[in-house]
Every structure is written in structure tokens, then in C-alpha cells.
Amino acid sequence: MKNKLFIAISWLSFFVFFFIFFAVAGNIIFKGLDGFNLSFIFSEFKNSGRDGGILTIIVSTLIITSFALLVSASISLLTAVCIDHFSANRRLTKFLKLSLDTLSATPSIVFGLIGNIIFCEFLGLGYSLISGSLTLALMILPIQTRIILIGLESIPNNIHLGANALNLTPFTNYFRIKIHLIKNQILSGSFIGLGRSLAETAALLFTSGYGVKMPTSLLDSGRSISIHIYDLAMNIPGGNANAYKSAFTLIALVFIISLITSTLQRKFKSGRQEFIWN
Amino acid sequence: MSLARNKTEDIVFKGMLLVGLIFSLCIFIVLFFLIRSGGHFLLTTKISETLFFDKWFPSEQLFGLGPMIIGSALVSILALLFAGPLSLVLAFFYFYICPLKLKSTLDIFMDIFLSIPSVVFGLWGLVVVVPFMAPLFPPGQGLLTASIVLAMMILPIGFKTFVATLKTLPSEWLLAAKSCNLGEWSLFKDIIFKSYKRKFFVGFLLQITRAIGETMAVLMVCGNIIQYPDSLFAPIRTLTTNIALEMAYATDLHRTSLFFCGLLLIAYVFVLLLLSKGDEYS
Numbered sequence: 001m002k003n004k005l006f007i008a009i010s011w012l013s014f015f016v017f018f019f020i021f022f023a024v025a026g027n028i029i030f031k032g033l034d035g036f037n038l039s040f041i042f043s044e045f046k047n048s049g050r051d052g053g054i055l056t057i058i059v060s061t062l063i064i065t066s067f068a069l070l071v072s073a074s075i076s077l078l079t080a081v082c083i084d085h086f087s088a089n090r091r092l093t094k095f096l097k098l099s100l101d102t103l104s105a106t107p108s109i110v111f112g113l114i115g116n117i118i119f120c121e122f123l124g125l126g127y128s129l130i131s132g133s134l135t136l137a138l139m140i141l142p143i144q145t146r147i148i149l150i151g152l153e154s155i156p157n158n159i160h161l162g163a164n165a166l167n168l169t170p171f172t173n174y175f176r177i178k179i180h181l182i183k184n185q186i187l188s189g190s191f192i193g194l195g196r197s198l199a200e201t202a203a204l205l206f207t208s209g210y211g212v213k214m215p216t217s218l219l220d221s222g223r224s225i226s227i228h229i230y231d232l233a234m235n236i237p238g239g240n241a242n243a244y245k246s247a248f249t250l251i252a253l254v255f256i257i258s259l260i261t262s263t264l265q266r267k268f269k270s271g272r273q274e275f276i277w278n
Numbered sequence: 279m280s281l282a283r284n285k286t287e288d289i290v291f292k293g294m295l296l297v298g299l300i301f302s303l304c305i306f307i308v309l310f311f312l313i314r315s316g317g318h319f320l321l322t323t324k325i326s327e328t329l330f331f332d333k334w335f336p337s338e339q340l341f342g343l344g345p346m347i348i349g350s351a352l353v354s355i356l357a358l359l360f361a362g363p364l365s366l367v368l369a370f371f372y373f374y375i376c377p378l379k380l381k382s383t384l385d386i387f388m389d390i391f392l393s394i395p396s397v398v399f400g401l402w403g404l405v406v407v408v409p410f411m412a413p414l415f416p417p418g419q420g421l422l423t424a425s426i427v428l429a430m431m432i433l434p435i436g437f438k439t440f441v442a443t444l445k446t447l448p449s450e451w452l453l454a455a456k457s458c459n460l461g462e463w464s465l466f467k468d469i470i471f472k473s474y475k476r477k478f479f480v481g482f483l484l485q486i487t488r489a490i491g492e493t494m495a496v497l498m499v500c501g502n503i504i505q506y507p508d509s510l511f512a513p514i515r516t517l518t519t520n521i522a523l524e525m526a527y528a529t530d531l532h533r534t535s536l537f538f539c540g541l542l543l544i545a546y547v548f549v550l551l552l553l554s555k556g557d558e559y560s
Contacts, residue, residue: 003461010371010462013364014384020430021387024402025394075301082298096302098551098559103305105547107491109518110312110540113525117311117537138308141301171291199395202493202518206525226397230494233401240405247398254393262389 025251031241032248040245045212050232050239054246056214060222063129063215064208065197068136073190075137076144081174083145084152097146104142108202111139115207130218132208139203140193147192151185152178184264191261195254201226225250309544316537328538334504336524336532343539345504349421349514352507353496354489356425357432362482365436370466372437373444392434400498403427408499415511419501422510427495432485439481443474483554487547493518517543 039053046052083096115135125131155178163173179186204224210231211221223231229246232239300307313320323341331342372384407426412418447470455465471478501513502523515523521536528536552559 003463006461006463006466007375010367010375013367014371014376014380016364017368017384017387017433020433021391023406024399024430025387025390027406028394028398028402075297078294078298079302080298082295083302085295094559096299099303099305101551101555102544102548103308105487105491105551106305106308107493107518107543107547109491109493109521110543113521113537113540114308114311116525117315118307122311138304141304145302169287169291171287171294174291195393199393199397201395201397202522205522226395226494229397229401230498233404234498240401243401244405247401251390251394251398254395255390258389258393 028244028247028251031244032251034244035241036245036248041249048236048239050236050242054225054228054242054249056212057223057225057228057246058249060129060208060211060215061198061224063218063222064133064136064204064224065194067130067133067218068140068197069190069194071134072137072141072144072193073186076141076148076189077186079141079145080148080152083149085170085174087153100142100145103138104146108139108200109205111135111203112206114138115203120207125219127207127209127211127221128219129208129215129222132204132222132224135203135207136197136200139200140196143196144189144193147189148182148185151182155181184267188261188264191257191264195257195261198224198250198254198257199226200224201230309541312537312541312544316534316541319531319534319538322531323535328535332506336528336535339531341532341535343517343542345506346515346517346520346539347542348506349500350490350516350518352421353425353428353500353514353516354486356421357428357489358482358486360425360429361433361436362485365433365485366440366478366481368433369437369440369444370462370470372441374462374465388434388437392438396431396492397494397498399427399431400495403495403499411511417501417511417513419499420511420513421500421507424496424500424514424516427499428489428492431492431495432488435488436481436485439484440478443477443481444470447474480554483550487550487554490516490546491518491543493522497522 041053041058042055043053045054045056079100083093086096087093112135115131115138119125119131119134120127123131125134159177159181160173163177168177201224204227208224208227209221210223210227212223213220215222225246229243229250232243232246319341328341328343329347330344331340332344333340333342334345372381376384403423403426407423408418410418411420411423415422451469452465455469460468496516497519500515500519502515502519503513504515505512507514517539521539524532525536
């Protein structure tokens with residue numbers, strides 16, 4: 001009896017999820033597709049966003065996220081190598097991991113505050129694309145590091161022993177040998193970071209500003225697409241139609257990126273790790 | 279190029295290690311800057327008063343964070359009450375009840391759901407949920423609306439965590455359960471729940487951490503009035519939305535009080551982290 005009740009409840013929860021999914025995603029996709037065409041993405045911003053398209057906003061979003069990814073991908077590789085290199089010292093490794101995990105659990109609005117103090121004021125970059133992207137880089141750094149670290153830790157020990165037996169320097173060991181084994185992890189970490197930074201709003205509110213002109217340098221202010229949605233929905237009456245279209249564009253972008261990520265991870269899991277000299 | 283030891287390479291590697299070390303400790307840089315900018319507030323006001331005081335009038339130098347702390351806590355707990363059990367049962371459903379054909383559909387739907395950014399949830403809440411709630415429970419923007427929107431946001435996170443947990447269940451146990459003719463309910467209650475209690479708790483904590491740190495979705499639907507909520511539908515303000523709303527124009531002591539809010543959030547997250555994964559770090 002209890003068993004049947006439980007099965008009924010779990011089916012019910014499945015239908016509740018279905019209902020929620022169509023209420024949210026269905027609503028956004030249908031309203032976003034209403035009157036959506038490619039010219040929306042490629043036309044200029046008009047009438048504080050009520051009419052026209054999002055060309056300048058797409059451009060600043062791409063600049064912010066790609067620059068953030070560039071910075072955080074290189075630094076997170078170094079960070080992961082550093083933690084892995086010291087892995088013999090258990091206490092130090094645990095401490096470094098704790099500090100990284102605290103950073104990755106920090107709410108995004110706090111990153112907005114920190115970005116504002118460090119990049120906008122302390123380094124004097126002002127409200128600009130570069131301070132926004134550095135803030136985002138700080139935000140996705142711990143996530144990427146943890147993913148690369150999982151890759152480094154899963155490398156079989158005999159490779160490490162072999163490298164030591166050949167008297168290789170740690171530099172050669174990491175950047176000529178192990179890096180080939182964790183290519184997939186680096187890529188999937190980057191895509192996860194890209195997805196996170198595309199979806200981020202709160203961290204950019206006080207760092208990259210609200211500018212809508214076509215950016216000419218990294219020091220210009222420019223709004224990302226998520227801030228554009230927020231601004232249209234909250235501050236501009238009659239901006240909902242365009243907000244929905246922008247939301248649809250954003251979801252499509254993030255979904256494509258998450259598809260790439262999950263394909264990469266599946267590939268990583270199914271293929272056995274084999275060491276190939278090339 | 280030879281692979282033999284070489285002095286410049288050693289020096290370059292040491293420099294790289296130093297950079298890595300600095301960036302893996304960058305939570306301390308963050309804390310340093312927050313304290314440097316918010317320290318003035320810590321010195322001039324009594325912290326105990328700030329935490330439990332309920333009057334927030336920055337122009338009169340009154341900084342009571344009480345209502346916002348309560349608001350943050352209530353919103354996230356309510357959201358967890360809605361989303362936690364649902365995601366747990368859904369994860370169980372996914373593994374043991376769901377017909378194979380539906381499984382991939384559920385997978386894709388969860389992936390789409392997970393890729394909806396928080397600001398889009400806020401937009402949806404503002405356009406769909408608020409007008410729906412407004413005639414029933416005025417004013418429509420409030421505690422319940424915010425927690426419903428948050429619950430939808432944290433649902434897929436919980437689902438993914440629980441699915442990852444259930445994947446580690448040894449298949450021998452399942453076979454043994456099947457051969458004892460156990461039903462799904464006893465499989466869930468006596469085997470899975472008993473052995474993974476701790477991991478489920480961690481999953482719930484993960485959801486609540488996400489809920490408390492969320493800014494944009496809550497900002498758009500919570501009403502943003504500073505008060506202790508007296509009903510489920512009263513407008514509230516949370517710590518995160520307080521920062522987002524006032525940072526744009528705050529100056530002097532008011533501004534430093536917002537940095538103090540940031541410090542409070544980091545402390546809160548740190549405690550939750552230690553509660554959930556503390557044994558990994560000791």
C-alpha cells in the first residue's frame with residue numbers, strides 16, 4: 001500500500017516538474033520567439049531598448065566573457081598545477097582547497113562589490129569592460145581550478161613515477177606531458193566558466209556599467225545581455241517584449257554551451273585515459 | 279629540445295607556482311579589500327546592535343540589518359522546503375521508476391532548466407507570477423513569490439547532486455533488495471535514505487547556499503521593503519538585494535555598511551561550507 005502511494009507521489013512530482021518546466025521555459029521560449037528574427041541580434045539599440053536590437057550589447061557581452069575566460073583559463077591552470085605540485089603536503093593542499101571552495105561559494109553580488117573596490121577604484125579602471133571581465137575571471141577561477149584539479153588528480157601515478165625516473169623537471173612534467181592528459185578537463189572547465197559568466201548579472205552591475213554604445217576600447221563601459229534584460233524589465237516600461245527576446249537569445253547561448261560541456265564530459269568519461277606520445 | 283634539467287625552466291616554474299599560490303589564496307585578498315573598505319563601519323558601530331536592530335535609515339546613521347537577515351533566512355528556507363523534497367523524489371524517480379523512454383527527455387529538460395540564468399527567472403517571476411499573485415494576495419511581490427521563484431532555480435541543482443549521489447549506490451545492494459522482494463518505498467526509506475542521509479543533507483545545504491546568495495531573481499520579485507514579514511505575502515528585502523539596490527548611490531558610512539553586508543554573506547557561506555564538507559578539510 002505504502003509502496004503504491006510512494007510510486008504515485010513520485011509520478012506526481014514528475015508531473016509537477018513537467019508543469020513547472022513548461023510554465024517557465026515554455027513561457028520564455030514562446031514569448032521570446034514571438035517576432036524573433038536574426039535582425040534583432042544584428043540591429044542597433046533604439047529608444048532605450050524598447051525598439052531595435054541588441055548588436056552593441058552582444059558585442060560587449062562577447063568582449064567581457066571572452067576576456068574573462070582568457071584570464072581565468074591561464075591563471076586557473078597555474079593554480080591547479082600549484083595545488084597538485086604541493087599535494088604531498090596534505091595540510092597545505094586541504095587549506096588551499098578550502099580557500100578556493102569558499103571563494104566559489106561566495107555570492108555573486110559580493111564579487112560585484114569586490115570588483116568595484118579592487119578594479120574600479122583601487123586600480124582606477126572605472127566602470128569598464130575590463131573591470132567587469134576581471135571580476136568575472138575572479139568568479140569563475142575557483143570553479144575552473146577545481147575541474148582541472150580533478151583531471152590532474154586522476155592521472156595514474158606511474159606517469160609521475162616515470163617522469164621522475166627520467167629526471168624530468170616539474171615544468172616538463174606538467175606542461176609537456178600531463179597537460180596532454182587533461183586537455184578535455186581544461187576545455188570543459190572553460191565551457192562551464194563561459195556558461196557561468198554569460199549568465200551572470202549581479203557581479204557586473206557595479207563593474208561594467210550600463211553603457212550601450214559600441215565599445216571602442218576595453219576601458220569603455222558596456223552592458224552585458226543579462227544586465228540588459230534586468231534593465232528592460234525593471235526600469236523601462238514597455239520593454240518586456242524585447243526583454244523576452246533577449247532572454248531567449250541568452251538561454252539559447254547558455255544551452256548550446258552546456259550541451260558542448262556535457263558532450264565533452266561524456267567523451268572524457270567513456271574514453272579510457274591513454275598516454276600518447278606526440 | 280632536450281628534456282634535461284635546465285636552470286631557467288626551474289626559475290620559470292617557481293614563478294608559476296608563486297602565481298598559483300597567490301591566486302589559490304585570493305579569498306584572503308578579497309577579505310583584505312572588504313575589511314579595508316568596510317573596517318570603518320566595524321569601528322564606529324556596535325556590531326551586536328547592527329545585527330539585531332530593525333531600523334535601516336542610512337541618512338540618520340541607523341543601520342539595522344535585522345529584517346534583512348531574517349528575510350534572507352526565511353526566503354531560502356521556504357525555497358528549500360518547496361524544492362528540496364521535490365528534487366530528492368525526482369532523482370529517485372529518475373533512477374528507479376522512470377520508464378527508459380522518458381529518461382532522456384527528463385535529462386534534456388533538466389539541462390535546459392539548468393541553463394536558464396537567474397535574471398531570466400526574475401523576468402519570468404515579474405511577468406507571470408506577480409500578476410498571478412497580486413489579486414489573490416496583495417501586493418503580489420513578497421516572501422512567497424520570491425521563494426517560489428527561488429525554489430524553481432534550486433530544483434535542478436538539487437536534482438543533479440542527488441542523481442550523482444544515487445549513481446554511487448552499489449548494484450549488489452539493488453540486486454539484494456530485488457531478491458528480497460522489497461518495494462520502491464522500502465528501497466528508498468530503508469536502504470537509500472539510511473545510507474545516504476549525510477550526503478542528502480549536503481545536497482540540501484548546497485541548495486540553501488545557492489538560494490541565499492541569489493540576487494537578481496529575488497530582487498525583481500521580493501518587494502524590497504525593509505520590515506519583519508508579518509505574513510507569507512509581506513514584501514521583504516534580503517541581504518543580497520540590499521547591496522544591489524543601495525550600492526549605486528551609497529556614500530561614506532552607508533557604503534561601508536554594504537561592505538559589512540558582503541562580509542556577513544561570506545561568513546555565512548563559510549559556515550555552511552564547513553557544515554557540509556568540513557571533514558574534507560581537516
